[in-house]
Amino acid sequence: DVKVTQSSRYLVKRTGEKVFLECVQDMDHENMFWYRQDPGLGLRLIYFSYDVKMKEKGDIPEGYSVSREKKERFSLILESASTNQTSMYLCASSLAGPATNEKLFFGSGTQLSVL
Amino acid sequence: DAKTTQPPSMDCAEGRAANLPCNHSTISGNEYVYWYRQIHSQGPQYIIHGLKNNETNEMASLIITEDRKSSTLILPHATLRDTAVYYCIVRVAMVTNAGKSTFGDGTTLTVKP
Numbered sequence: 625d626v627k628v629t630q631s632s633r634y635l636v637k638r639t640g641e642k643v644f645l646e647c648v649q650d651m652d653h654e655n656m657f658w659y660r661q662d663p664g665l666g667l668r669l670i671y672f673s674y675d676v677k678m679k680e681k682g683d684i685p686e687g688y689s690v691s692r693e694k695k696e697r698f699s700l701i702l703e704s705a706s707t708n709q710t711s712m713y714l715c716a717s718s719l720a721g722p723a724t725n726e727k728l729f730f731g732s733g734t735q736l737s738v739l
Numbered sequence: 740d741a742k743t744t745q746p747p748s749m750d751c752a753e754g755r756a757a758n759l760p761c762n763h764s765t766i767s768g769n770e771y772v773y774w775y776r777q778i779h780s781q782g783p784q785y786i787i788h789g790l791k792n793n794e795t796n797e798m799a800s801l802i803i804t805e806d807r808k809s810s811t812l813i814l815p816h817a818t819l820r821d822t823a824v825y826y827c828i829v830r831v832a833m834v835t836n837a838g839k840s841t842f843g844d845g846t847t848l849t850v851k852p
Contacts, residue, residue, distance in 0.1 A: 628782075666841070666842050666843060666844070667783070667840075667842040669839055682839065683839070714782045714783075716782070722769075722831070723771055723788065723790070726771065726773055726788070726828070726830045726840055727773070727785055727788060728775070728783070728785060728840070729785060730782030730783050730784065730785075731782050732781055732782055733780075733781065733782045
């Protein structure tokens, strides 16, 4: 089974801090994604990457950046955390291909609270 | 992407089959149907997907109508652990726009003892 591991289940940070969320997948997937999930707003794509060192903006990239130096690792960076970035963050990966691009495997999520 | 319509909630008795419908009347020929579920406080879990043929795996069966305008996810013997929100998504994904699936409100399935 594909395993997508997120570094922290719960995280509490202060406003203005730089925050790193790490995600590692063990199935050699080309595609990796970062989402946030908020009540009433569903799942929203922040950034995705379809190859090492490649990144594409999703629907809500403002205030975030990403890094993909190795195929298995995709990091989400909050440059200066703000209270409106309090959310559940979900990482996902998928195998490249017309049917499998959207066959997403998710991590357990990181609940980030910015105080 | 084609719009999908799902009932907001359904109940099912434990041990019985759960049949979750999804309407996607505007689906185009190269769009796949994907099903995910999300148990409270966990990340979504992939269940199954198909293009036009019926599909079965260890978790569920997917029945797609001949005109492809609707589909049904079948959990053959529902257990209490199947209580979750189930999402039906229709997408054709090229690598440059992958991951932009819209997880809408889905169907909240409650399996009762």
